[in-house]
Amino acid sequence: MGATESFGAGAPARSSSPHADARGADLHIRQLSKRYSDVAALDSVDLDIASGELVALLGPSGSGKTTLLRVIAGLLHADSGQVLFGETDATRLSLRERNVGFVFQHYALFKHMTVAENIAFGLRSRPRAKRPDKATIRRRVEELLALIQLAEHGERYPEQLSGGQRQRIALARALAIDPTVLLLDEPFGALDAKVRIELRRWLRRLHDQTGQTTLFVTHDQEEALELADRVVVLREGRIEQVGTPHEIYTAPASEYVFDFIGRANALQGRVDAGRFLADGQSPGFATEAGDGPARLYVRPHDLALVPAGEGWSARVVAAHRLADRITLELDVDGQPRPLEFDFAATPDAETPAVGSRIAVQPLRYRVYSRE
Numbered sequence: 001m002g003a004t005e006s007f008g009a010g011a012p013a014r015s016s017s018p019h020a021d022a023r024g025a026d027l028h029i030r031q032l033s034k035r036y037s038d039v040a041a042l043d044s045v046d047l048d049i050a051s052g053e054l055v056a057l058l059g060p061s062g063s064g065k066t067t068l069l070r071v072i073a074g075l076l077h078a079d080s081g082q083v084l085f086g087e088t089d090a091t092r093l094s095l096r097e098r099n100v101g102f103v104f105q106h107y108a109l110f111k112h113m114t115v116a117e118n119i120a121f122g123l124r125s126r127p128r129a130k131r132p133d134k135a136t137i138r139r140r141v142e143e144l145l146a147l148i149q150l151a152e153h154g155e156r157y158p159e160q161l162s163g164g165q166r167q168r169i170a171l172a173r174a175l176a177i178d179p180t181v182l183l184l185d186e187p188f189g190a191l192d193a194k195v196r197i198e199l200r201r202w203l204r205r206l207h208d209q210t211g212q213t214t215l216f217v218t219h220d221q222e223e224a225l226e227l228a229d230r231v232v233v234l235r236e237g238r239i240e241q242v243g244t245p246h247e248i249y250t251a252p253a254s255e256y257v258f259d260f261i262g263r264a265n266a267l268q269g270r271v272d273a274g275r276f277l278a279d280g281q282s283p284g285f286a287t288e289a290g291d292g293p294a295r296l297y298v299r300p301h302d303l304a305l306v307p308a309g310e311g312w313s314a315r316v317v318a319a320h321r322l323a324d325r326i327t328l329e330l331d332v333d334g335q336p337r338p339l340e341f342d343f344a345a346t347p348d349a350e351t352p353a354v355g356s357r358i359a360v361q362p363l364r365y366r367v368y369s370r371e
């Protein structure tokens with residue numbers, strides 16, 4: 001049968017090798033911990049980011065993403081652990097000394113300054129000895145305006161721009177200081193879905209041009225998977241998995257990651273001599289998990305209709321059709337939770353009737369042992 005526990009198919013992973021013209025330092029996080037009374041916002045976090053990488057920090061609300069970013073920026077001190085920029089221990093350095101660039105969802109532009117003045121701000125406010133001369137600053141601003149494709153907008157004020165344009169300016173302002181690392185905390189979070197998708201693709205192209213070491217916080221798995229060289233999945237202040245988008249999607253290290261990364265069905269059962277047997281069902285599916293209680297995870301589009309006896313037998317409890325996709329809700333015999341099954345249908349194919357019995361088999365899946 002075609003069923004397999006590994007996920008072979010899919011686009012090749014984007015290389016995580018450092019950018020050819022990488023800018024910014026390597027970043028090393030060592031055993032960072034930060035508590036708020038009884039909450040561990042960060043719990044012994046270790047992470048290495050190569051110069052030129054674009055890394056997404058992904059996790060649900062409260063998982064510690066913003067705390068980690070703020071500790072790296074120097075806006076917040078950890079209880080223990082270290083932040084290293086290359087060889088330099090930055091743990092005790094101030095925000096200014098770290099020379100990081102950041103853009104937050106609500107980190108507004110200065111309203112009374114033009115776009116050009118906003119971008120120049122970081123350079124102009126440097127101490128005199130480190131401040132470039134006026135002509136150099138002007139050139140840098142023009143370069144950045146061209147880079148963010150807003151060359152004609154330098155003399156406008158922020159209120160004369162769209163939300164998406166403002167966030168591009170905020171990025172240019174952060175890049176102006178040639179930062180050690182660029183830290184972005186849900187920079188497109190306040191924008192509508194369409195602009196958000198356009199901007200994340202734009203950010204990826206911009207990153208390919210600049211090679212700037214970047215850490216990007218998001219709770220949107222699609223954004224992380226599309227944008228990043230590598231994704232760090234956080235859970236309650238700990239790193240659950242680090243990998244390329246391809247690795248995270250096709251080989252989730254835990255039930256938590258599988259569930260968080262896309263739509264997921266979980267079947268209860270046990271592993272016996274290399275086969276997963278769902279409770280109440282007889283066909284077994286090959287797995288490398290050890291013997292004992294386990295759960296099999298499968299995405300709704302990774303199931304297939306099969307003849308009775310070759311898959312899990314189930315009753316159709318709901319059916320929906322949208323253009324060429326059919327989605328069924330199945331009550332699988334012996335399973336506590338319904339299963340979602342999603343497949344492409346030819347235009348003349350009939351939608352299975354509610355109440356009818358069918359059998360389905362997982363094409364690609366993962367089995368996780370349970371203690």
Ligand SMILES: Nc1ncnc2c1ncn2[C@@H]1O[C@H](COP(=O)(O)OP(=O)(O)OP(=O)(O)O)[C@@H](O)[C@H]1O
Nearest residue numbers: 036039041059060061062063064065066067068219
């Ligand atoms: N100033 C604070 N005082 C007390 N608890 C805090 C404080 N800041 C954060 N926390 C707690 O620390 C944990 C991590 O918060 P953090 O903001 O880093 O999460 P997050 O993943 O960025 O969430 P979100 O996506 O909602 O921004 C949460 O449980 C949060 O409630």
